[in-house]
Amino acid sequence: MILALAGGVGGARLAAGLAQVLPPQGLTVAVNTGDDFEHLGLHICPDLDTVMYTLAGRHDPAQGWGLAGETWHMLQALQALGGEAWFRLGDRDLATHLQRSQRLREGASLSQATAELCQAFGVQHAVVPMSDQPVRTRVQTDEGELAFQDYFVRRRCAPRFVGLRFEGAEQAQPSPGLLQALQAPGLQAIVVCPSNPLLSIQPMLAVPGIAQALRQRRVPLVAVSPIVGGAAVKGPLAKMMMEAGQAPSALAVAQHYAGLVDGLVIDEADAALRPAIQHLGLQVCVTQTLMVDADRQRALAQAVLDMVARR
Ligand code: FO1
16 A cells, blocks of 8 residues: 655646556545635635546646636636636536535535545545645745735745745644554555645645654655756746755755655656765655656656665
């Protein structure tokens, strides 16, 4: 059994690759919920939905998030009423948020609501939130502290990044599904997907029970670098790293994860960084990491599994 930690589009793509090569009972994907927020009275879980839609093969491939073949009638009507349209909720996607919000109001946990939605979308592998308690990523910037989606979508990551705060993390516990995977006798490895280490993985590590379980693990933990050739494959990671005073590179990712992971998968474009990363005490696997299609998702997943099998 493999446990994957994921958030965002890169995380969803590797999760989909792992789902291609592992049977349903052989994979649990634990997903960042630090990006979740209440919007228009709805409980929105962008990363859970991105993973769910991608595993279901229903995601919008160009955008990475949201559903393929989406229409935007509700958003246009809302805008005409003078409502908030900065966060683009598509008509079909809206049904997911309505159903999740309703189930939470009825007393279901986020884990239960997620499992029900995944079943409805035909997702067979386990997709679980990192926690059932609210954890909210707050981005500290030169313009003050912003709620995550305010920084990410409304402000398009324009304010200068200073730091992060994960509201509620100290009081949160790992979700039952994540805890079960972490404690499973059959757990073979933990994979940190090529998600943003700061925005997608750090919130998970801020939940004390998750950090503790990862420290006490008895299985290999490998990460895949989301930085290729000095640039982020997607999203604001490179900009954030530069603003934090760090040149974006696979080596910087290795330095960030050193002490947590046993190995790092890097792209062929970064092969020259292998010795420097090994010098940090990490095993290195060099392969093609750009998941441009389902075949490349599967190939990267297989390379990750081969790496952990060699240990
Ligand atoms: N990202 C955007 O850049 N703009 C949007 O309007 C937007 C809407 C949206 C709606 C539903 C959803 O599940 C995700 C959405 N995202 C949008 C993506 C999301 O904000 C980010 O991808 C994640 O939070 C970061 O991983």
